[in-house]
Amino acid sequence: MSDQQVNTLERKPVILIIVTLVVILIGSVVTALLPFFMEGMEVKIDTVRPYTALELEGRDLYMREGCNNCHTQTVRPLRDEVLRYGEFSKSGEFAYDHPFLWGSKRTGPDLARIGGKYPDSWHVQHMVDPRSIVPQSNMPSYAFMADRPLDGSTIQSKMEALRTVGVPYTDEEIAAAPATLTGKTEMDAIIAYLQVLGTMINKAPVETVTDSTAVADSTAAPADSAAVTPAEAR
Amino acid sequence: MKMNKKHEVTMEERYDSWPVKAYTYSMIIWGIASLLYGILISLQLVYPEWNFGEWFSYGRLRPIHTNGGAFGFGLSGIFALSYYMVPRLTKSPLFLPGIAKLNFWIYNFTIAAAVITLHLGFSTTKEYAELEWPIDLLVVIVWVLWALNMVGTILTKKVDKMYVSLWYIIATVLGVAVLYIFNNLAVPASLFKSYSLYAGVNDANVQWWYGHNAVAFVFTTPILAIFFYFFPKVTNLPLYSHRLSIVAFWSLVFMYLWTGAHHLIWTPVPDWIQTVAIAFSLMLIAPSWGSVINGYMTMGNNWEQMKTNYLAKFFIMGITFYGLQTLQGPSQAIRSISSLIHYTDWVPGHVHMGTMGWFAMTIMASFYYVIPKIYKTELYSVKLANTHFWLVFTGQIIYSISMWIAGIMQGAMWKATNPDGSLKYTFQDSITASYPYWDLRALGGVIFLAGALVFAYNIFKTIQKGSNASAKTEGAV
Ligand code: HEM
Numbered sequence: 001m002s003d004q005q006v007n008t009l010e011r012k013p014v015i016l017i018i019v020t021l022v023v024i025l026i027g028s029v030v031t032a033l034l035p036f037f038m039e040g041m042e043v044k045i046d047t048v049r050p051y052t053a054l055e056l057e058g059r060d061l062y063m064r065e066g067c068n069n070c071h072t073q074t075v076r077p078l079r080d081e082v083l084r085y086g087e088f089s090k091s092g093e094f095a096y097d098h099p100f101l102w103g104s105k106r107t108g109p110d111l112a113r114i115g116g117k118y119p120d121s122w123h124v125q126h127m128v129d130p131r132s133i134v135p136q137s138n139m140p141s142y143a144f145m146a147d148r149p150l151d152g153s154t155i156q157s158k159m160e161a162l163r164t165v166g167v168p169y170t171d172e173e174i175a176a177a178p179a180t181l182t183g184k185t186e187m188d189a190i191i192a193y194l195q196v197l198g199t200m201i202n203k204a205p206v207e208t209v210t211d212s213t214a215v216a217d218s219t220a221a222p223a224d225s226a227a228v229t230p231a232e233a234r
Numbered sequence: 235m236k237m238n239k240k241h242e243v244t245m246e247e248r249y250d251s252w253p254v255k256a257y258t259y260s261m262i263i264w265g266i267a268s269l270l271y272g273i274l275i276s277l278q279l280v281y282p283e284w285n286f287g288e289w290f291s292y293g294r295l296r297p298i299h300t301n302g303g304a305f306g307f308g309l310s311g312i313f314a315l316s317y318y319m320v321p322r323l324t325k326s327p328l329f330l331p332g333i334a335k336l337n338f339w340i341y342n343f344t345i346a347a348a349v350i351t352l353h354l355g356f357s358t359t360k361e362y363a364e365l366e367w368p369i370d371l372l373v374v375i376v377w378v379l380w381a382l383n384m385v386g387t388i389l390t391k392k393v394d395k396m397y398v399s400l401w402y403i404i405a406t407v408l409g410v411a412v413l414y415i416f417n418n419l420a421v422p423a424s425l426f427k428s429y430s431l432y433a434g435v436n437d438a439n440v441q442w443w444y445g446h447n448a449v450a451f452v453f454t455t456p457i458l459a460i461f462f463y464f465f466p467k468v469t470n471l472p473l474y475s476h477r478l479s480i481v482a483f484w485s486l487v488f489m490y491l492w493t494g495a496h497h498l499i500w501t502p503v504p505d506w507i508q509t510v511a512i513a514f515s516l517m518l519i520a521p522s523w524g525s526v527i528n529g530y531m532t533m534g535n536n537w538e539q540m541k542t543n544y545l546a547k548f549f550i551m552g553i554t555f556y557g558l559q560t561l562q563g564p565s566q567a568i569r570s571i572s573s574l575i576h577y578t579d580w581v582p583g584h585v586h587m588g589t590m591g592w593f594a595m596t597i598m599a600s601f602y603y604v605i606p607k608i609y610k611t612e613l614y615s616v617k618l619a620n621t622h623f624w625l626v627f628t629g630q631i632i633y634s635i636s637m638w639i640a641g642i643m644q645g646a647m648w649k650a651t652n653p654d655g656s657l658k659y660t661f662q663d664s665i666t667a668s669y670p671y672w673d674l675r676a677l678g679g680v681i682f683l684a685g686a687l688v689f690a691y692n693i694f695k696t697i698q699k700g701s702n703a704s705a706k707t708e709g710a711v
Contacts, residue, residue, distance in 0.1 A: 010395040013388045013404070020401075020487060021408050027491030027514075028412065031507055032443040035436060040504055042435050060427070064355035066293025076500035078573055080649045083657050091502035094434025099360055102438055102501060106577040106644075107279065109661045131282070136666045140278070140285035140292050154424045161423035165431050 045092035048200045050167045051193070053155050053177035054184060058193025060158070061186055062101065065142065072103035073112040073197070086113035086198065093201055096167050108139055113198035123191045145186040152181030249321045251608040253334040257314030258601065258697075260342055262690045264306025265594075267349075269683045271299040276676040280669060289353045297364040298352045303589060304362060304452055306345045311597035312456040313341070313380060316403055318604050319463045320387050323397050329386030337379040344372040356426040360441050362448045363417050367428045370418045377414070381407045398479040402459035405487050409451030417444035439503055443494035450490035453593050458525055461553060464600045465529060468545035474531035482524030489518050496567035499576060508569075515567035522560035529553040544619050548599030551627065555591030559584070574649070579671065580641025583634045590630035590682060598622070598689050605693055609700025618692045625685030632678030640671035 077088040130139040285291040356366045420428035495511035539546035650658035
């Protein structure tokens, strides 16, 4: 920058404002906007489907309770992580996640592959009284969800809003949704969500989904990890 | 920034001190509240039975603590100090004083609404952007009202050149506006429920573009504006290099926006975005340290002020923690280091060196300068200010160091394998091992709160002293 240019910027606020805005936008456009239009950002996985009405309500409860403040939902392609949690996460698995719920802090374990790890009854007991299963746990008790009827009154507007942002719910699915929620409790919903987490790639061949993150030297080959059942891992 | 002393006094009368005074109160109230929330959640991690029903459970309270700290305490402080600085730097009265009052009331209503709705569980879950859409709209109004006064006052400036603090204020106005709007785009499903416009990988990428630049435009640029204005004032020393501050400004404002994905290392976000973020994170050391060096060099041959001038001590420790923060941050972005400390308690350790050590330290120190000025009195007690300094310093050191140790321990336990290749520790083992550090962290928080209370007391006493004195002189006239 020449002194001349610095002088102009120092004296002319309008020019300073415009130049600052442009400078802010350059990095933003390249790293946040362009990826929307790039192939490879999200690799489609055929077996990944939108959440059912009950799972969706469960997901919304997960958000309401802020479970994401203690639990992540991304298994990194690192050896120990694949051993502990299972297959590492693929971009296409999150295609219908508005918003993403990856989290940033593991006060509790990652939940990206929790689906199918335990029976429903385990989850009920754990949610009501985590310390009855893991004595040193500091997870809050969610006993209040156990018998509370699920408020499904907004399910159709929720599914419509999601359709607006690109989730392919059909008219039939939306019409049928309220009926699938009658008689359900909040506990039923959140467990339905937990039980589907991470299960949608089970049938996908591994090759088609190893996309983004290079498997580094510290990483077990993903194929091996499939052999490790979660129960053994813990 | 040399000016005729007599002229300054007469100008002083024309500056509206109402917003400065009002935001001082809201800063103290939201500041103490967010610290109390912080202590409660730190205790909940040790005593889970302290999750009192759904409205007071950890998952809902943590965002109240973070939003309360950044946007309740922090923005109040930034608003107060900007309403003080900008008219003085432009030698121009506030553009729209009436709007500044409106700004204050809408702002406080918004923060109160944020606290209540987060208790009720209305949350988008996006970090530092948890508020649901009606509150987002209020935030936008607050920002526009503040921006009107900042930009308006700068456009009607009566000085030739704009000092670097004004540059940083402009960057703050623009940066937050762009980031906040684009990260919060969502489609409402009902009054307090909406779904992000973006999905999965893209949503994560946009969120952390926002998240890291909340660090840039809330925790950094306004605080640098404050630092560069008040530090030369309290030390009575001219800024070492105007040119360096300008070069640092442009490189900082350019580079920050590229670094968001360092929060997403090893996730399904494409490699190239991660690599770009890592590279820019490392480069960010240069502009960050440009400011640090400018601060140190300003002290020149006057380092004895660390002993003789309590405010120099606050500002120098503040900029030092900024310097440490901006070395630690880039190292965390590196893949191998991220694989160890990401998701662990190391990160709150990093965060709190920034928020307690740099952000809060610099803001609070500025009030020790501003409050006596606008109430035309002396600070109530320098001794108490020193007590405050040592309490917040000790509290923060205990907090950060205990969390750094805990974080490395957790990361190492999660990684450890037996000779046969199986995992050595269960996740539960790492919980058991963390409790002593979580105890210590809560202790650090309590000590920090004690320091903040001493600060609040000192400020109130100073206000009282100033108000009494002016009541007396008015009576005499
Ligand atoms: C050169 C400057 C900086 C860089 C490159 C940087 C880098 C980072 C990185 C890589 C993380 C994520 C750690 C992880 O989750 O693994 C992080 C977290 C964070 N940093 Fe910094 N940092 C910098 C300066 C600062 C400053 C000055 C502050 C001021 C307070 C700050 C506040 C935070 C906060 C609040 C988070 C937590 C985000 C979360 O919720 O996960 N950082 N930083």
